[in-house]
Amino acid sequence: MPGLSLESPDFLSLIWKGVLPSWVLYSAVKAVYNLYFHPLARFPGPKLAAASDWWQAYIEVFKAESLSKKLVKLHEEFGDIVRVAPNELHFAKPSAYHEIYNVKNRWDRDMKLYHIFADEVSTLTIPDYPTAKKRRDISIPLFSRKNVIEMQHLVQQCLDTTCENIDKHIKEGKSVNIYKAFRCCAVDIVFTICFARSMNATSEPDFSAPVIASLHAAMPVTVIFKHFPMIQKLVSMMPAWLLVNLRPELDGYAKMRKMLTDQVKEAKTNPQALADYHQPTIYHEFLKDPKNIPSDKSLRDEAVLFVNAGTDTASNTIIAGVLNILANPEILARLQQELVEAWPNLDNVPRFEQLEKLPYLTAVLKESLRTTHGVVQPMTRVVPKEGAQISGRFIPGGSVVGISNTFVHLNEDIFRDACAFKPERWLDSEGDLDTWLVAFSKGPRSCLGINLGWCELYMSIANLVRRYDLKLDGVGPSDWVWRDLYLPHFVGPDLMVKAQRRTV
Numbered sequence: 001m002p003g004l005s006l007e008s009p010d011f012l013s014l015i016w017k018g019v020l021p022s023w024v025l026y027s028a029v030k031a032v033y034n035l036y037f038h039p040l041a042r043f044p045g046p047k048l049a050a051a052s053d054w055w056q057a058y059i060e061v062f063k064a065e066s067l068s069k070k071l072v073k074l075h076e077e078f079g080d081i082v083r084v085a086p087n088e089l090h091f092a093k094p095s096a097y098h099e100i101y102n103v104k105n106r107w108d109r110d111m112k113l114y115h116i117f118a119d120e121v122s123t124l125t126i127p128d129y130p131t132a133k134k135r136r137d138i139s140i141p142l143f144s145r146k147n148v149i150e151m152q153h154l155v156q157q158c159l160d161t162t163c164e165n166i167d168k169h170i171k172e173g174k175s176v177n178i179y180k181a182f183r184c185c186a187v188d189i190v191f192t193i194c195f196a197r198s199m200n201a202t203s204e205p206d207f208s209a210p211v212i213a214s215l216h217a218a219m220p221v222t223v224i225f226k227h228f229p230m231i232q233k234l235v236s237m238m239p240a241w242l243l244v245n246l247r248p249e250l251d252g253y254a255k256m257r258k259m260l261t262d263q264v265k266e267a268k269t270n271p272q273a274l275a276d277y278h279q280p281t282i283y284h285e286f287l288k289d290p291k292n293i294p295s296d297k298s299l300r301d302e303a304v305l306f307v308n309a310g311t312d313t314a315s316n317t318i319i320a321g322v323l324n325i326l327a328n329p330e331i332l333a334r335l336q337q338e339l340v341e342a343w344p345n346l347d348n349v350p351r352f353e354q355l356e357k358l359p360y361l362t363a364v365l366k367e368s369l370r371t372t373h374g375v376v377q378p379m380t381r382v383v384p385k386e387g388a389q390i391s392g393r394f395i396p397g398g399s400v401v402g403i404s405n406t407f408v409h410l411n412e413d414i415f416r417d418a419c420a421f422k423p424e425r426w427l428d429s430e431g432d433l434d435t436w437l438v439a440f441s442k443g444p445r446s447c448l449g450i451n452l453g454w455c456e457l458y459m460s461i462a463n464l465v466r467r468y469d470l471k472l473d474g475v476g477p478s479d480w481v482w483r484d485l486y487l488p489h490f491v492g493p494d495l496m497v498k499a500q501r502r503t504v
């Protein structure tokens with residue numbers, strides 16, 4: 001019997017004459033509907049963005065442009081509300097931030113963005129709030145302020161190994177790559193606190209840890225996954241050896257996943273292994289309720305999520321903070337003076353609770369968070385079916401809405417001279433400026449690791465600035481260049497500093 005093989009002329013003609021024209025016709029009809037009959041049809045924006053999701057794919061994947069930077073131009077042209085996809089609006093007024101992300105709103109996450117973060121269910125990738133809350137509540141004890149305060153010695157240990165490695169650089173007369181150093185430190189902190197293991201990234205020569213290189217190399221793929229979910233599905237089915245053969249720089253990432261996969265298996269099959277840990281981990285929390293134990297893959301994805309959520313966010317803030325502190329001698333002098341007074345004897349390292357009370361260090365950290373933004377891509381949410389009022393307009397239910405943190409942090413009415421690094425603004429301000437610090441986001445889906453994040457920021461900057469005299473080596477704050485890959489993804493040159501140990 002004659003068959004229809006992939007190479008047969010009949011098959012090719014079926015594609016050319018049947019499937020392709022049907023797809024073109026369907027897309028054209030959909031574009032006309034989107035442009036003229038869609039519930040968002042009256043909102044302004046580029047026609048191509050209104051017509052099809054392909055516009056955003058073109059901007060982010062093919063032109064490799066930053067969506068959050070492109071949005072600035074679009075708002076200049078179209079006003080406060082811009083339609084950036086057939087079913088998506090972006091807002092420019094900072095007040096819209098609190099209308100979307102607030103404790104009362106239980107709005108779903110938009111899976112067109114969030115699916116990229118995990119193959120299986122994980123805290124970040126559950127769309128609806130009630131299910132997400134159940135999942136989120138499981139790890140709340142691990143990230144509670146109480147637990148972070150108890151575990152702070154582990155954060156200090158990671159900082160001590162980072163400093164030992166910096167000392168090696170000093171001995172060998174080499175500058176330190178501050179970007180790599182604090183990426184390594186952040187990854188070691190997440191592993192130590194969440195899994196009671198270490199990647200020992202901070203001990204790698206020149207801080208060249210494979211896991212850091214891998215995490216960096218993997219980031220640009222996320223925007224491809226965002227627009228082409230089929231590719232993510234295919235990649236997730238690939239065996240690790242094939243992936244590493246195709247992209248050798250992902251070796252460190254594959255090893256990290258393997259380590260977490262093995263640890264999940266061990267934790268689930270050998271209760272004694274868990275009992276032997278000397279600290280709580282995510283496994284203790286997730287395996288507490290025998291009726292509610294996630295699958296191996298889901299638990300592994302949760303672990304990977306913690307690494308992704310806790311590494312670049314914290315280290316970006318520290319790295320860009322250091323660049324700005326070192327570029328401004330008055331800021332450095334004032335910070336060092338405050339730290340010397342609070343930490344007079346170099347051998348007696350202060351606790352996180354003491355550091356938190358230092359006003360200038362706090363101001364420096366808030367300014368570092370403000371200027372690095374945490375997440376830069378609009379964190380998209382779905383308006384509930386009854387609709388909502390945002391920025392003075394009624395937004396129909398089912399619409400996807402968002403506002404990038406950058407639109408709040410760089411708003412001149414709130415933060416005068418917003419592009420400048422000015423810690424003083426947090427000390428001198430009359431209004432409640434904290435309302436507008438949104439790097440950890442706001443509302444019920446805001447950062448789960450905020451206590452650990454703050455602890456890491458205080459202790460990292462305090463240790464670095466108190467223990468060393470530092471000088472920028474041929475770079476400055478303007479070299480902090482990023483591309484919007486949901487997080488700000490650093491694309492600038494090597495960030496080198498010269499360090500000398502302080503003795504008093």
Ligand code: HEM
Nearest residue numbers: 123124309310313314374379439440441445447448449453
């Ligand atoms: C300076 C440090 C940090 C910043 C600026 C930051 C920022 C954020 C932001 C903006 C979100 C919301 C994401 C969204 O809705 O799309 C988030 C969520 C999250 N963060 Fe952080 N983060 C930091 C550190 C950490 C750390 C250290 C951890 C843990 C190891 C962590 C774990 C999480 C988790 C699990 C979520 C998902 C929460 C949920 O979906 O309910 N973060 N973070």
